[in-house]
Amino acid sequence: AAMSFEWPWQYRFPPFFTLQPNVDTRQKQMTAWCSLVLSYCRLNKQYIMTVMEAQESPLFNNRKLQRKLPMESIQVVLEELRKKGNLEWLDKNKSSFLIMWRRPEEWGKLIYQWVSKNGLTNSVFTLYELSNGDDTENEEFHGLEESMLLRALQALQQEHRAEIITLDDGRGVKFF
């Protein structure tokens, strides 16, 4: 899948892999890196990543160019993404993260569109059903990773368009 991905011109530019000292240049560099991370993860439908994984992935390691973005710089990029609301740390040690190439509110909107289009308000669903059910096979949110799905539903809950239900062995949701 990485093959069909269109790398931006910066990816073939060695200085891109070194944190730039000049403030303006660094700003542009960060923007380009954030954008690259989001497009890469979006194409590969990747929702969760560990920092270790990230380091070795083609994303930060351009083998052809023989350039790697160093760990400290990767952390800077990740922090940028977190500030923009596209990343959430999944543990205190900051070893793995949820990469939200689509914000929870946007996922929520897509899910709610499917709900209202199919006349499913006032019905309950298990989370599994939403992400893996036959009825959602053609939807963009099919295969959505559970923690991302949960955040999307929480966003809808804030808007009072859904209520998350917690049972003994799993979660569900009711749409309104």
Added chain:
Amino acid sequence: MGNLFGRKRRSRVTEQDKAVLQLKQQRDKLKQYRKRITLNLERERDVARQLLRDGKKEKAKSLLKKKRYQEQLLDKTENQISNLERMVQDIEFTQIEMKVIEGLKIGNECLNKMHEVMSVEEVERIIDETQDAVEYQRQIDEMLAGSFTEEDEDAILEELNAITQEQLELPEVPTEPLPEKIPEASPVKIRAKPELVAAS
């Protein structure tokens, strides 16, 4: 923190919703089980093929027996999934029926309340009162009418005639004096008639 806010608001999730959700969870588990068995079956098909190629007929046969048993389990699982889904649909439909009954009940209560305000006796009473009022008015009109004198009555009648004449709108009377011959004309007419009569 999301939960804290969640608890403050009243939940819009009913007991039936929770029951439906549990049924769906069971169904999900069965679906995952079905996936597992299906994968197993595919794998075992390949293994059996390989065993036959290697000439291990007995082993292949026992593997196929196992596979057959799993296929039966798969059928049973499918049935259970159908059962659960049917039950979910039944409960969902019952919830709708309940809403219809609730709606009918509220509508009925409303109608009854309105009938209380407008009972049959009440309506009769209002109609009677209205008739009394109309009668009363008529008497008053009569009394007022009686206050006209004979003179007033005549004047009123004269005016009425005048208006009636106006409405007939006769053509304007010619101002030239009538010709003298006309009185002669009439006797001719009169004489003509008897002749006519004789002829017939």
